[in-house]
Amino acid sequence: MTEKFKKAAEFILSGLNYKPTVGIVLGSGLGGLADVIVADKIIQYKDIVGFPISTVEGHKGQLILGTLGGKKVVAMQGRFHYYEGYSMDQVTFPIRVMKFLGVETLVVSNAAGGLNPDYATGDIMVINDHINNFPHNPLIGKNIDELGVRFPDMSKTYDRELINRAHQIAANNGFKLQEGVYVGSSGPTLETPAEYRMLRLLGADTTGMSTVPEVIVAHHQGMRVFGLSVVTNGSKPADPNGETTHEEVQNVANSVAPKLTVLITKIIESL
Secondary structure (H helix, E strand, C coil), X not given: CCHHHHHHHHHHHCCCCCCCCEEEEECXXXXXXHHHCEEXXXXXXXXXXXXXXXXXXXXXXXXXXXXXXXXXXXXXXXXXXXXXXXXXXXXHHXXXXXXXXXXXXXXXXXXXXXXXXXXXXXCEEEEXXXXXXXXXXXXXXXXXXXXXXXXXXXXXXXXXXXXXXXXXXXXXXXXXXXXXXXXXXXXXXXXXXXXXXXXXXXXXXXXECCCHHHHHHHHHCCCEEEXXXXXXXXXXXCCCCCCCCHHHHHHHHHHHHHHHHHHHHHHHHHC
């Protein structure tokens, strides 16, 4: 069952004399971090057998292999979403391939709506837990025993040591991180006011349409996981004028890029 992952990994690594140890997934409007990676190789998703094609504006659709923070990395500049019509196997295919590239730590980011009323637009939240509100789990089906156990424990999915480092890095660089729970849902509709209230009652601090499937698969195959949400719109479920557009999400995410770049670079340096 792993042959398709191995085949893609062999293609990606061809011509390189190293294997990346860090995988990075860059979400909506956050692709600018890729500009600071010293790239050795850039591959379009369409050229990799098994990779879907990213169809969302703000997702460039290419894989970058190179150096960041003194470590060899592979970065996804654009990700795949369940709402695009892809299966969970397709959405998480790149994470499975990363295992065969040599990746040990996954750094994942997303643009998210703020549910916590104490969060402001432009805040960065380090994820300490998640809620899977998707109608599907990426591990449904025959388990791939070579990659992980049938029933993975999810109590320590997000690496506490890396979370603590992130807070210190932020403080050293003059900004503060929020910390909380991310809830992932299918989309593509943004939440109704009632859904905002429901998700907040469930204990979530930010909400989005990605990340959870990738993290489940990464954790299943033994990767350390570090996750960040950029709060691109605040929680205003009772505000009739509080509409959100994808363009707004991208603009806010782009404005936070310098902080995000420092944070992710320093986290990777610390590995």
